[in-house]
Amino acid sequence: MEENRKDSAIVLGAGLAGLSAGYHGGFPVYEAANYSGGASYSYAVDGFVFDIGIHILQSKDDYFLSLLKNLNVDLVSRQRSGWIYSYGCLSRYPFQVNTSHLPWLVRARCVAGFIAAGKGNSPANYEQWMIQQFGPGFASTFLIPYAEKFWGCSPSEMTFEWVGNRVPRPRLTEVIKGMLADQETKLGTHAYFQYPSDKGVGFAAIARALEKKIEPVHYRMKATGIDPQTKTVIFNDGEKRVGYRRLISTIPLPELIRLLPQHPAEVKTAVERLRHNSIAVVNLGINRAVLTDKHWVHFPEKDISFFRISFPGNFTDGLNPPETSSIQAEVSYDAAQPPEREELLQKVISDLVKTGIIDGKDEILVKDVFYQKYGYVVYDHHRRDSVKTLHDYLNSLDIYPCGRYGAWEYLWSDEAMQSGRRTAESLGKRC
Template sequence: MKNIVLGAGIAGIAAAYELNRNDIKSVIFEKNNDWGGLLDNFEIEGFRFDKFVHLSFASDKYVNDIFYQTEFISHDPVSQNFYKGHWLKHPAQNNLFQLEKEEKEKILADFKSRKDKDISEIANYEEWLRVQYGNYFAENFPMVYTEKYWTVEAKDLETKWVGNRMYKPTLEEVEQGIVSSETPNTYYAKEMRYPTKGGYKSFMMPMVKNLDIRTNSGVNKINLSNKTITLSDDITYEFDNLISSLPLTEICKLINDVPSHVIAASEKLNYTSGYLVSLGFNKPDLADKLWFYIYDKDILSARVYSPSMKSPDNVPEGCSSIQAEIYFNKGQKLDLSDAEILEHTINKFIGIGLFNEEDLVVKDIRSEKYANVIFDHHIYENRKIVLDFLEKNNIISVGRFGEWEYFWSDQSLLSGKNGAIKLLEKINKKPIS
């Protein structure tokens, strides 16, 4: 029986791993020159950078039994926010102490005068933000950040994705955070973990040991009628079963004779792409924040973090590093060259006092087409059309972009595992508990 997995990110790896645990062999085809997907990393002159920020706070036993076979460093989930020259503890909504008196008064007054609405009455994310935090804070903090991170206005997003990702403080917590910097950490995770060596993808090492992963093997065509895939080198493989972690927007371009309404639905699915600006320094202590968020409109970067703080193994001895994320919509790059974006980022960071020009020994910019799924108002109907088509044609779709969900790495791993279980139940013709 020929079982093929498309994509060697964490979901594809997890699917093949779970099949292998049940004595079912598979082949993974990966278009890049290494496995890992968005959990992969790259090195420049001894500096290692992950593709986007990754820290684990997984609680699922299945995930942790895999991840924590690898030695790791534990971090307190302490992050900060940069806003108009001020450094605020995270989350900002209940840590406003550093702001000027007048601005704190505006935030508090609007917080007290919020409209009391049931979640069923809230039409979009902008309204949700105003109801939770009041108009002034919503307009100057999360609504600005939404445009930087999600690349759309808050009113264009629905709200089911929010979950516990946005802290909702009480009036007492807001008032305490206005008069004192001594506030409890209200981040939704209690501990963040990162491999001691090898970057975040090292957590995946226990899964890849006995897998057949074929890199530099992008898919050009999927023929459902004769159950074959054709790779970029024009070699064709037959399959009996197919698990895909490819983005829904991509797989529909590869399959023969996809109905026009399915193609149309896939093209309406929205997502962010991202630049990664990676900077290495010749001093050990320039990067002193594990990660932070930037709310200023005139700074392109939305989120910044320190690979060297995550693990000293990520930099040469005596050095430190940071990496910034800048987002753009659906593969449509900003109207600036990569060199201009890199220069802008460096100059802005020097301007806010993160480092000096002479401290830089590595500076790099690159981009990833797929960063996050955008939860606009039509995501669920369009996603369902595509997933129903794939299921009808016996393609099991897994992962962040295969299920088109807001998955963290542990959730993507479980998505891959669950996809494998679906296939095992099909092969064994009985449910697997």
């Protein structure tokens, strides 16, 4: 079947970036799945609602927040209850101002290192940056092991251009105070955060609201080829062909390049150099009324399988059945070697018991695993040049990648939406 959109741009992908591009540009959106939301999707299993890994809103962007208001996405505000599990105990986030539960020697090393930190040459990589900013004590106790576990590579292979205010640097007085007593601080971007309040919907409330405002999204339309000469996208192995004037793509860059019939050697090299981690999201429904009032816990230590757990039922009401609780554990893996489902479930459950999060006797009502192949883009030393090569090449073909995996950036949901909006608006003027 042939469809002609030669007078318009079309959008690939109905995640938040694609929906936003469709909404702001008035362009049709084509999505491989039978639902919208992409990485910001949520789904229910026997009455327990889970997002694709922890999703909270920490946006201060006026445009984004007023857009949500206009879309009637109601939000609840929460004061963070974030924690770190280390040396067999729980300390409040951020670790740098909450060392009072740690052995004295570790505390002393962390604080002494912090006092001497902040000096020296400009760091050459993310590992050096952590040592320079926080000192060797904090770096080796928490930051480096967590980074290795989370990113699946050594932080010495990464740049720190993406850090921004994601790793907060406290004042020395706060660090010293934190040696002696637990402190609830406002450090970091998510001291207060928001979450959609729609009962039983989850983070997907944003995508659902946006999808209602655009011409129907074309679901079950997987792009399987692009002919840049005739400006045609081939869907579902030839079932449908859509001609376009300009193509906005939010699908992951490596997948997008694969859709093109051929490309120059430098493009091939650039795409081979792109790196990302993958996240296995393990979702559990527990037959216990109030497991905890915490929102999330980080786990830097290597003998625990997950780097983070969260408690979806504490974000808003209605995300699990009455008198139950839910836990979501996130495990980073290499896309080439996804962990086997049953083994992963067993390991996660035994680590939850080992760390005292659940009791061995707790009844587990729901066990679910979601594999998010494209998790976080790894900012290694090739990323910037590779992305530029790929974007320049794609733009020369009138293809405009955006969103978290099109821009190939560490974008939060609001930033992904802004990326879709900017791309649509810039093309809108030229279309």
